[in-house]
Amino acid sequence: MLVLYRMYKQNPTFLKDPNFYHAISQPYSLMSIIDPVEHRARRELVAPFFSKRAIYALDGFLWSKIERFCLRITECMGQPVMLQDGFHSLTVDIISTYLFGKPFGMLDEPGFNGQHIRNMEKLIVNIPMCKHFPILRKLALKLPMPIAMRIAPGFAYMAEICTGIVKELLDLRAKETSLDEKASVSKSVTGEDSGLIHQTIYHALLDQSGLAAKGKRAPDMQELIDESILFLSAGTDTSSFTLTIAVYHILSNPSILLKLQQELAELKESCGDQKPSLKAIEKLPYLAGVVKESIRLSHGAPGRLPRVVPSTGANVGNVYLPPGTVVTMCCYYIDLNADIYPEPFKFLPERWLVNPPAEKWFLPFSKGSRSCIGMNLVYAEISMTLAALFMKFDLKLYQTGPKEMEWRDYGLPMTNGHLRVTATPRE
Numbered sequence: 412m413l414v415l416y417r418m419y420k421q422n423p424t425f426l427k428d429p430n431f432y433h434a435i436s437q438p439y440s441l442m443s444i445i446d447p448v449e450h451r452a453r454r455e456l457v458a459p460f461f462s463k464r465a466i467y468a469l470d471g472f473l474w475s476k477i478e479r480f481c482l483r484i485t486e487c488m489g490q491p492v493m494l495q496d497g498f499h500s501l502t503v504d505i506i507s508t509y510l511f512g513k514p515f516g517m518l519d520e521p522g523f524n525g526q527h528i529r530n531m532e533k534l535i536v537n538i539p540m541c542k543h544f545p546i547l548r549k550l551a552l553k554l555p556m557p558i559a560m561r562i563a564p565g566f567a568y569m570a571e572i573c574t575g576i577v578k579e580l581l582d583l584r585a586k587e588t589s590l591d592e593k594a595s596v597s598k599s600v601t602g603e604d605s606g607l608i609h610q611t612i613y614h615a616l617l618d619q620s621g622l623a624a625k626g627k628r629a630p631d632m633q634e635l636i637d638e639s640i641l642f643l644s645a646g647t648d649t650s651s652f653t654l655t656i657a658v659y660h661i662l663s664n665p666s667i668l669l670k671l672q673q674e675l676a677e678l679k680e681s682c683g684d685q686k687p688s689l690k691a692i693e694k695l696p697y698l699a700g701v702v703k704e705s706i707r708l709s710h711g712a713p714g715r716l717p718r719v720v721p722s723t724g725a726n727v728g729n730v731y732l733p734p735g736t737v738v739t740m741c742c743y744y745i746d747l748n749a750d751i752y753p754e755p756f757k758f759l760p761e762r763w764l765v766n767p768p769a770e771k772w773f774l775p776f777s778k779g780s781r782s783c784i785g786m787n788l789v790y791a792e793i794s795m796t797l798a799a800l801f802m803k804f805d806l807k808l809y810q811t812g813p814k815e816m817e818w819r820d821y822g823l824p825m826t827n828g829h830l831r832v833t834a835t836p837r838e
């Protein structure tokens with residue numbers, strides 16, 4: 412444990428391994444910046460958007476997206492719904508609106524079968540290949556689109572759309588600054604939910620004069636592109652995969668479903684016609700156990716997160732590791748350690764209610780200064796979406812079992828099949 416905390420701590424001396432991170436992710440994005448000082452400066456720019464306070468302020472905005480998602484399910488009553496794609500569409504529309512002020516419109520796609528969702532799957536499948544042959548991702552970003560789409564289609568597609576969006580935002584910004592600076596604040600936040608978001612992330616990142624006044628450097632164009640690719644990938648498939656795991660286990664365990672429905676029925680009664688607030692939802696103990704268990708069993712980044720031994724070398728137990736040695740840990744082994752979580756493969760929300768495992772062992776978001784920045788958003792998305800789904804619908808699994816839900820590690824986990832359900836309105 413001490414070794415682990417030495418590797419993944421607040422002021423890290425074990426830095427990220429560039430050979431790995433620059434192969435699988437954009438080199439100028441928050442995830443892949445190696446230098447701690449540069450990383451801290453970038454993290455400070457975006458962290459305020461993911462604080463607990465900022466996420467509470469998104470309550471109305473998150474409800475607007477979740478309601479739209481539920482409406483789409485209502486339109487398919489009695490027919491099988493590709494819920495997994497629905498969750499992905501929901502998280503894409505949430506983060507695209509929060510980033511740029513406009514949703515990608517995935518929740519409006521028939522059958523939640525948007526082209527962007529299909530291309531994102533390609534990106535995940537590309538990750539292992541690019542990990543072993545880093546040249547492929549670089550080539551995909553340099554060669555003409557038709558060739559790039561053959562080499563690494565997911566990365567090529569994301570680079571193209573994110574470059575287009577960032578150029579558009581920079582143009583808009585240039586026009587606005589030449590007009591009235593004050594008016595630009597409201598103009599930059601366009602789109603259907605604009606009134607519900609105080610400020611979008613890219614609006615803040617593009618505000619060069621505002622950042623300079625605070626002594627901060629605004630990211631350049633390549634950094635803005637890399638950051639958008641990162642947030643659109645790390646911030647969507649992860650939460651939607653966790654929602655998939657949650658719903659599959661809830662619907663496979665009638666006693667869990669019943670306890671959850673009872674708790675949500677009480678909440679619904681206490682709220683009357685009002686939608687429950689995120690704060691009220693978070694206080695539900697059983698739902699909180701369901702959310703934690705879903706995060707544990709979905710292992711957001713199941714594989715290795717490599718770090719490099721510093722120039723001083725390091726002693727690990729009785730072994731001396733010379734400088735430059737690449738070391739790593741996998742949260743997968745901790746998430747499924749039977750000493751911490753008895754019957755580790757079982758979905759047991761109760762384990763979080765009485766004598767819960769020590770918080771120090773809960774590592775799906777990693778630890779220290781490189782831990783997940785989106786953690787508060789994840790908890791909000793998952794608890795609010797599950798609350799809405801199980802308050803509004805009676806769901807049944809449709810042609811979905813252990814075989815479909817078996818997953819592989821592509822850097823991010825991906826199931827072999829799809830989560831499908833049928834829905835009827837809940838009385």
Ligand code: HEM
Nearest residue numbers: 441442645646649650711712716775776777781783784785
């Ligand atoms: C269940 C959902 C999620 C899990 C389990 C998860 C897990 C993780 C983990 C383990 C890391 C550290 C990776 C490393 O050390 O290389 C990480 C980093 C990161 N995550 Fe998440 N994540 C989730 C959702 C999200 C969401 C929703 C967002 C954004 C909206 C996000 C944005 C990021 C970013 C930007 C980083 C890099 C942080 C840095 O290096 O400063 N993640 N995440």
